[in-house]
Every structure is written in C-alpha cells, then in structure tokens.
Amino acid sequence: MTYRRSPLMEERLANNRDRILMATRKLVAEGGFREAQVAAVAAVAGVSTGMIYRYFSSKAELFVEVLGVAVEQEINILTGIATGPGAAGERLDAAVTCFVRRALTGPNLAYAFIAEPADPEVDTARIRYRKKFGDVFKAILIDGIEKGELPDQDAEASAACVVGAFTEALVGPIGPAARNTHDKERLVQSIRMFCLRAVGSFSK
Amino acid sequence: MTYRRSPLMEERLANNRDRILMATRKLVAEGGFREAQVAAVAAVAGVSTGMIYRYFSSKAELFVEVLGVAVEQEINILTGIATGPGAAGERLDAAVTCFVRRALTGPNLAYAFIAEPADPEVDTARIRYRKKFGDVFKAILIDGIEKGELPDQDAEASAACVVGAFTEALVGPIGPAARNTHDKERLVQSIRMFCLRAVGSFSK
Amino acid sequence: MTYRRSPLMEERLANNRDRILMATRKLVAEGGFREAQVAAVAAVAGVSTGMIYRYFSSKAELFVEVLGVAVEQEINILTGIATGPGAAGERLDAAVTCFVRRALTGPNLAYAFIAEPADPEVDTARIRYRKKFGDVFKAILIDGIEKGELPDQDAEASAACVVGAFTEALVGPIGPAARNTHDKERLVQSIRMFCLRAVGSFSK
Amino acid sequence: MTYRRSPLMEERLANNRDRILMATRKLVAEGGFREAQVAAVAAVAGVSTGMIYRYFSSKAELFVEVLGVAVEQEINILTGIATGPGAAGERLDAAVTCFVRRALTGPNLAYAFIAEPADPEVDTARIRYRKKFGDVFKAILIDGIEKGELPDQDAEASAACVVGAFTEALVGPIGPAARNTHDKERLVQSIRMFCLRAVGSFSK
DNA sequence: CATGAATGAGAATTCATTCAT
DNA sequence: TATGAATGAATTCTCATTCAT
Numbered sequence: 001m002t003y004r005r006s007p008l009m010e011e012r013l014a015n016n017r018d019r020i021l022m023a024t025r026k027l028v029a030e031g032g033f034r035e036a037q038v039a040a041v042a043a044v045a046g047v048s049t050g051m052i053y054r055y056f057s058s059k060a061e062l063f064v065e066v067l068g069v070a071v072e073q074e075i076n077i078l079t080g081i082a083t084g085p086g087a088a089g090e091r092l093d094a095a096v097t098c099f100v101r102r103a104l105t106g107p108n109l110a111y112a113f114i115a116e117p118a119d120p121e122v123d124t125a126r127i128r129y130r131k132k133f134g135d136v137f138k139a140i141l142i143d144g145i146e147k148g149e150l151p152d153q154d155a156e157a158s159a160a161c162v163v164g165a166f167t168e169a170l171v172g173p174i175g176p177a178a179r180n181t182h183d184k185e186r187l188v189q190s191i192r193m194f195c196l197r198a199v200g201s202f203s204k
Numbered sequence: 205m206t207y208r209r210s211p212l213m214e215e216r217l218a219n220n221r222d223r224i225l226m227a228t229r230k231l232v233a234e235g236g237f238r239e240a241q242v243a244a245v246a247a248v249a250g251v252s253t254g255m256i257y258r259y260f261s262s263k264a265e266l267f268v269e270v271l272g273v274a275v276e277q278e279i280n281i282l283t284g285i286a287t288g289p290g291a292a293g294e295r296l297d298a299a300v301t302c303f304v305r306r307a308l309t310g311p312n313l314a315y316a317f318i319a320e321p322a323d324p325e326v327d328t329a330r331i332r333y334r335k336k337f338g339d340v341f342k343a344i345l346i347d348g349i350e351k352g353e354l355p356d357q358d359a360e361a362s363a364a365c366v367v368g369a370f371t372e373a374l375v376g377p378i379g380p381a382a383r384n385t386h387d388k389e390r391l392v393q394s395i396r397m398f399c400l401r402a403v404g405s406f407s408k
Numbered sequence: 409m410t411y412r413r414s415p416l417m418e419e420r421l422a423n424n425r426d427r428i429l430m431a432t433r434k435l436v437a438e439g440g441f442r443e444a445q446v447a448a449v450a451a452v453a454g455v456s457t458g459m460i461y462r463y464f465s466s467k468a469e470l471f472v473e474v475l476g477v478a479v480e481q482e483i484n485i486l487t488g489i490a491t492g493p494g495a496a497g498e499r500l501d502a503a504v505t506c507f508v509r510r511a512l513t514g515p516n517l518a519y520a521f522i523a524e525p526a527d528p529e530v531d532t533a534r535i536r537y538r539k540k541f542g543d544v545f546k547a548i549l550i551d552g553i554e555k556g557e558l559p560d561q562d563a564e565a566s567a568a569c570v571v572g573a574f575t576e577a578l579v580g581p582i583g584p585a586a587r588n589t590h591d592k593e594r595l596v597q598s599i600r601m602f603c604l605r606a607v608g609s610f611s612k
Numbered sequence: 613m614t615y616r617r618s619p620l621m622e623e624r625l626a627n628n629r630d631r632i633l634m635a636t637r638k639l640v641a642e643g644g645f646r647e648a649q650v651a652a653v654a655a656v657a658g659v660s661t662g663m664i665y666r667y668f669s670s671k672a673e674l675f676v677e678v679l680g681v682a683v684e685q686e687i688n689i690l691t692g693i694a695t696g697p698g699a700a701g702e703r704l705d706a707a708v709t710c711f712v713r714r715a716l717t718g719p720n721l722a723y724a725f726i727a728e729p730a731d732p733e734v735d736t737a738r739i740r741y742r743k744k745f746g747d748v749f750k751a752i753l754i755d756g757i758e759k760g761e762l763p764d765q766d767a768e769a770s771a772a773c774v775v776g777a778f779t780e781a782l783v784g785p786i787g788p789a790a791r792n793t794h795d796k797e798r799l800v801q802s803i804r805m806f807c808l809r810a811v812g813s814f815s816k
Numbered sequence: 817c818a819t820g821a822a823t824g825a826g827a828a829t830t831c832a833t834t835c836a837t
Numbered sequence: 838t839a840t841g842a843a844t845g846a847a848t849t850c851t852c853a854t855t856c857a858t
Binding site (some may be wrong): 424455456457458459462 | 821822823824
C-alpha cells in the first residue's frame with residue numbers, strides 16, 4: 001500500500017511552508033539574517049530542519065522568498081494607491097505616507113531592506129525588490145510629468161532617491177530614535193515633506 | 205654601535221598596516237564583508253594571517269577602521285565645502301555633487317553604506333558613520349533655515365533623507381547601470397536636483 | 409502511522425554522549441588535558457567534531473563534566489563508607505583504603521586531581537571537586553573528634569592533608585613505579601597507615 | 613674589526629639570563645604557565661624574544677629551569693635543617709614548618725608545584741623535583757626509624773605523603789582562603805601537627 | 817513522508833620560533 | 838650581537854545540508 005497525497009496533507013504541506021516563511025520573517029525581523037539559522041527557523045516553525053528542505057532547496061532560496069513575500073504585500077498596497085484616482089502629487093503623497101507609516105509600525109519590512117544578504121543570491125534579489133518599489137513611484141512620477149503636474153526630471157533617479165530617502169530615514173541613525181507615536185508621526189511628516197518637495201510637488 | 209630602526213623598517217611597518225587596510229577595503233568593495241575573511245585579506249595584502257593581529261585585535265576592529273578611514277576622507281572634503289563661503293543652497297549643491305561624483309568614481313565609499321554588519325561592533329560603527337555624513341548636511345540646512353534661505357523643515361530628518369537618497373541611487377538598482385561617463389554625469393545631476401528640490405533650494 | 413523514536417535511537421544518543429565522555433576521560437588520563445583536543449576526542453569517540461557541540465557547549469564544559477562524573481562515582485562510594493556504622497577510625501581506615509585501592513586500579517580518578525586547568529572554568533571545578541573529597545573525610549573527622557575517638561584537630565586542614573597525601577602518593581614520583589599487585593598493596597597500606605596515624609587513629 | 617666578548621658583556625649576558633628567569637618566575641607565580649608566553653616574558657625581562665632563545669633552546673627548557681631554580685632554593689634550606697642536629701622528630705617539625713611558612717609567604721613556589729606542565733618535558737621535570745623534596749623528608753624519616761625515634765614505616769611513601777599533604781593544604785581549596793597572618797599561622801600549625809602525627813612523632 | 821542526529825568544511829585566533837636587518 | 842616583525846601550524850567552534858531510520 002502506497003501513500004497518496006490527501007487534500008488534508010496538501011493543506012498541511014501548505015501550512016508547513018507558510019509557517020516556515022513566517023518563522024523566518026520573524027527571526028530576520030528580530031535579529032537579521034544572522035539569527036535566522038536553519039535550526040532556529042525549524043524550531044520556531046515547529047518543524048524539523050529536514051522539512052525546510054522539502055520546500056526550499058537552500059537557505060538562500062528561503063531568504064529570497066521571505067523578502068519576496070514581504071515586498072509583494074507592500075507593493076500591492078502601494079500599487080493600489082498609485083493606480084488610483086487623483087493628482088500625481090496627491091497619490092505620491094499618499095504612497096509615501098502609507099509606506100513610511102507601515103514600516104514604522106512593525107519591524108517587518110524595513111529591516112529586510114538593509115539586512116545584508118547572507119548570500120550573493122539574496123543580494124541579487126534584494127536589489128531586484130528595491131527596484132520594484134522604485135517602479136511604483138516611477139510610474140506616478142512619469143504620469144505627473146506627462147500631465148504637467150510635476151516638473152520635468154529623471155523619473156528613474158528620483159524614484160530611487162525616494163526609496164533611498166525613506167530607507168535611510170527609517171533604518172538609519174534617526175530611525176530607532178522614534179519610539180513613541182508622537183515621534184513616529186513627526187518622522188512620517190518629515191519624510192513625506194522631503195520627498196514631496198524633492199519631486200517638485202508642493203501640495204503643502 | 206647601536207641598532208637604530210632604519211627608515212626602511214619604519215616604512216615597511218607602516219606599509220604593512222596600510223596594505224592590510226587596503227586589501228580589506230578592496231575585498232569589501234568587491235564582495236562585501238563576506239569576502240573579506242582574514243585569510244583572504246592576508247593573501248591580498250601579502251602578509252601572514254598572524255600579522256593582521258599585530259595591527260588589529262580582531263577582524264571586527266579591522267572592518268571598523270576600514271570604514272572609518274573611508275568615511276573620514278569624505279567627511280573632510282564635505283566639511284571643507286560645508287563650512288566654506290556662499291549661500292546654504294550653493295554649498296549644499298556643491299556638497300551633494302561632490303559626494304556623488306566621488307562615490308561614482310571608485311568603489312571607495314559607497315560600499316561602506318550598505319555593507320552589512322558582519323559583527324554587532326561593525327554595525328554600531330556603521331550607524332555612527334552614517335550619522336556623521338548626515339551631520340554635515342544638517343549643519344548646512346540649519347544654517348540655511350536660520351538665514352531664511354531655506355524653508356523651515358526638520359533638519360535632522362532631511363539630512364538623513366539626503367544621505368539615504370544618494371546611497372540608494374548609488375548602490376541601488378540604478379547605480380551599477382551607470383557605466384560610462386555620460387551616464388554617470390547624468391546620474392549626478394539627477395540626484396543633485398532631487399536633493400536640492402527636496403530641501404527647498406531652487407538654485408536651478 | 410507515526411514515527412516513534414525507537415529504543416535503538418535513544419540508545420545511540422546516550423551512547424554518543426557517553427562515548428564522548430569516555431573518550432575524553434581516556435585521553436585526559438593518558439596525556440592530560442593537553443592531549444584531549446576536540447578533534448582527538450571526536451576521533452576516539454568515533455564521532456564528528458560538530459557532534460561534540462551537540463552535547464557540550466564548549467570544551468571546558470566537557471572537561472568539567474568528565475571530572476564531575478569521575479568524582480561523583482568515588483564520592484558516592486566514600487560517602488557510603490563515611491556514613492556507615494563503626495568507629496570514626498575504622499570508617500576513615502576503610503575510606504582511605506578504598507579510595508587508594510580504586511585509584512590504583514585504573515586511571516579513573518587520580519588524574520583528575522593533578523590535571524591542570526586548561527581553562528579557568530575547569531580550574532574552578534577542579535578545586536570544587538577536591539573540596540568535595542575533603543568534605544567526606546572532614547565529616548568523619550568531626551564525628552570522631554566529638555565522640556572523643558580522635559584527638560582534637562583542625563578537621564578542615566586535616567581533611568585537605570589527607571586528600572593531598574594520597575594524591576601525591578598516587579600520582580607523584582612513587583605512584584607509577586608500583587606496577588605489580590604486591591607493590592600496589594604495599595602502597596595502599598603505607599598510605600593508609602600514614603593517614604591514620606596523622607589523624608590520631610591508631611587502629612593498628 | 614670584530615667584537616670580542618668583554619667581561620662587561622659577559623655580565624650583561626648573565627644578567628639577561630637571570631632577568632629572563634625572574635620574569636618567567638614572576639609570570640608563572642601570578643598566572644600560571646599559561647600567562648608566561650615568550651613574548652610576555654621578554655617584555656617583563658626587558659629583552660627581545662629572540663634574546664630568550666640565546667639562553668634557552670625552547671620555552672619548555674626555560675620553564676624547567678625556572679622550576680629547578682625555585683626548587684633548589686627550598687631544597688637547600690630544607691637540607692640544612694634535615695642534616696642539622698636534633699632528634700628526627702624535631703628536625704621534621706622544623707622542616708615542615710619552614711616549608712609551609714615559606715610557601716605561604718609568597719606565591720613563589722607552591723604554585724609551580726601544581727601548575728600544569730605546559731609541556732611533557734616540564735611534566736617530567738616537575739615529577740623529578742617533587743621527588744627531590746620527598747627525598748629530604750625521607751632521609752629524616754629513615755634516620756628517625758633507625759634510631760628508634762619514629763615507628764617503623766615505609767619511609768618512601770610517608771615522605772611522598774608529607775609532600776602531598778602540604779601541597780594540597782597550600783594550593784587546594786583551603787589554601788587561598790587563608791589570607792591574613794593569623795589564618796596563615798593557624799594553617800601552618802594544622803599542617804605541621806598533621807604531618808608529625810602521621811609519621812609518629814608526637815613532639816606536641 | 818518526517819525527523820533530527822550527524823557531518824565536516826570552514827573561519828577566527830593564538831603563539832612558539834625564526835631570521836633578515 | 839640584538840631585535841622584534843613575520844610566520845603559519847594548530848586549535849576551537851559554527852552551521853548548512855544530508856540521510857538512515
């Protein structure tokens with residue numbers, strides 16, 4: 001008698017995969033890639049180390065996917081804003097504000113951005129994911145420039161600068177200082193204004 | 205007849221330390237801290253591994269100093285510009301332009317910004333060094349705001365954003381794409397304009 | 409069908425730990441802590457070096473446990489004698505004789521006494537373990553003094569001297585010379601008489 | 613013109629040798645063989661590391677000689693007592709008391725006795741030196757036994773036990789606890805009485 | 817299928833000894 | 838002769854990955 005993969009087992013498999021991803025994300029968020037050793041991930045996920053290799057061919061692949069999942073979530077939200085109605089300046093405003101606020105809420109994504117690639121593979125992915133963020137902003141910028149709402153500029157570079165600006169502001173020296181809600185909101189506004197002025201959108 | 209330390213010996217000593225630092229810098233620039241293992245550094249520097257520990261008490265200390273040397277060079281140049289004559293906007297312009305141009309010239313500084321903390325010790329230093337850069341820009345901003353040349357803003361946050369903006373633009377997805385002189389100059393101008401608009405300085 | 413940890417697996421686990429301990433003990437007994445490098449222990453135990461760190465967090469911890477296991481065995485036996493019936497002098501007699509005889513039988517304990525602290529951690533443990541031996545003898549002495557069976561004396565110091573006396577006699581210059589059974593028994597009697605006279609118990 | 617070894621140079625050589633020995637002794641006394649690295653010895657002695665190898669072919673040889681010098685000093689004093697006038701019991705009394713008192717005075721010799729051989733070579737020497745001490749006591753014992761002053765016993769074993777007894781009492785768990793003069797004198801008396809009772813000399 | 821024990825290739829660091837100057 | 842910079846073998850410890858059960 002052989003084992004057939006029952007629907008139930010499928011679900012357990014999916015659950016396992018998710019739990020591994022979540023465990024990894026948790027560990028990376030808390031202590032960087034350094035703390036996300038395979039054994040630790042397995043322990044947090046409640047699976048064996050061997051199990052991890054059923055779903056991911058290597059630790060690097062696991063990391064890449066963790067980054068991917070985190071990025072996708074944010075990209076979806078931002079894209080919703082970017083493709084919505086309203087003037088380019090307003091959409092940019094909303095996108096920047098949303099992104100910064102979410103990043104400050106939990107150490108879920110921001111850390112993953114600077115967290116060093118434990119692997120060249122992860123490095124490559126990291127660059128790719130940052131570009132995805134830039135693309136969302138770039139789209140808004142191009143739209144705004146075409147419609148004359150924004151001054152002419154290198155949309156590609158500006159978009160990268162926007163991403164870099166809040167990355168630095170979030171994870172750099174001034175980031176961790178913002179602990180209470182008041183400080184956080186102040187930081188959100190500072191970054192927001194900076195970026196808006198930077199792209200020439202004076203929505204005030 | 206007594207033995208005196210000959211100039212040649214002095215030079216060799218200095219050369220060793222410097223060669224170790226240069227070798228480390230080279231390796232970090234090329235492949236990140238990951239590639240700068242003690243054995244590799246020793247090989248590139250043309251010394252034995254033990255030699256490295258004559259000059260640096262640990263690998264972390266070596267890394268910290270490599271970062272420090274690179275940062276100090278740039279800080280000195282930027283500070284010269286920041287404390288010089290001219291309107292705040294002009295000095296900011298010059299500082300940003302200079303910084304970006306130098307970063308694009310060689311892999312001398314840029315890597316220091318993303319390079320992940322192989323060590324908590326290095327991490328701490330890295331944050332500190334980034335802050336140093338921010339402080340130079342912050343000084344110009346505060347000066348400009350006081351004199352009414354720049355709009356009121358959170359100088360601390362803006363400075364961090366400026367640093368982040370060109371960090372991302374330099375080492376992020378669009379950075380490596382700029383290979384020839386023409387592309388590079390275009391990138392310099394893009395980042396420059398972005399930052400100037402961002403702080404409200406429309407020197408055009 | 410679920411997987412259960414088979415008895416065989418349990419045994420192999422226990423075996424590994426024990427084999428590591430035994431291998432360490434063997435190497436320390438033969439060549440001191442110096443010879444018990446992690447790689448050597450692994451080789452003798454028939455495991456990989458990494459395996460050792462599954463059971464012991466550091467080499468020092470391994471050494472401490474090796475000492476501890478050896479000491480505990482002996483302490484248990486001695487305590488049984490010390491807390492048994494009979495006059496203090498007789499119990500002391502039995503304890504000393506038993507201890508010395510066992511030490512001469514195999515290189516199981518004696519080495520633990522001289523073996524130098526390869527590590528401050530091990531040093532601390534070594535002192536502690538020696539004190540444990542002293543305490544067994546001290547208890548007998550105090551009992552004998554109280555009951556008037558033994559002359560008044562510093563029980564603490566006398567106990568330490570007893571431990572030192574046979575340590576030296578066992579591992580010192582005269583120890584290894586005693587190869588055959590006859591010599592050994594003669595040594596046992598010599599040490600026994602020395603210690604009994606020393607504490608004032610002339611059971612003859 | 614070649615250099616001829618002047619008397620002055622001879623003296624400097626001798627001085628160097630002595631300074632190296634003293635430096636080693638100091639370091640061993642303070643921190644065990646572990647702390648007496650060649651570089652440290654050189655620094656304390658005020659010579660270069662290379663200099664050390666002019667006088668000692670290896671570190672082990674240096675250690676052996678340091679032990680030897682320390683032992684010789686003590687042996688001389690003890691022999692003076694042992695070969696002097698008086699009853700065997702009295703001479704033994706004086707020898708033990710002298711030895712223990714001197715050992716407690718400074719951490720000069722006692723430590724060297726248990727301090728683990730950094731080298732098999734040192735190990736061998738250490739055993740040999742301990743035997744030398746035993747021989748002094750053995751001589752007194754044999755004398756006393758022959759003259760009927762002491763009960764018949766295995767002089768060799770008893771001598772080893774005496775050495776072991778105060779070694780343990782000095783460097784074991786109760787040793788370092790005795791800090792002030794009062795405690796020390798009490799320890800001296802305790803060890804003294806123990807040893808005298810042990811060899812059957814009740815000089816009280 | 818699921819486990820987690822086992823592996824072993826690295827990586828950092830130390831220090832006795834040598835030898836060019 | 839004297840120096841101390843330089844060497845590099847040796848040692849401990851880590852952790853991704855595999856595979857017998």
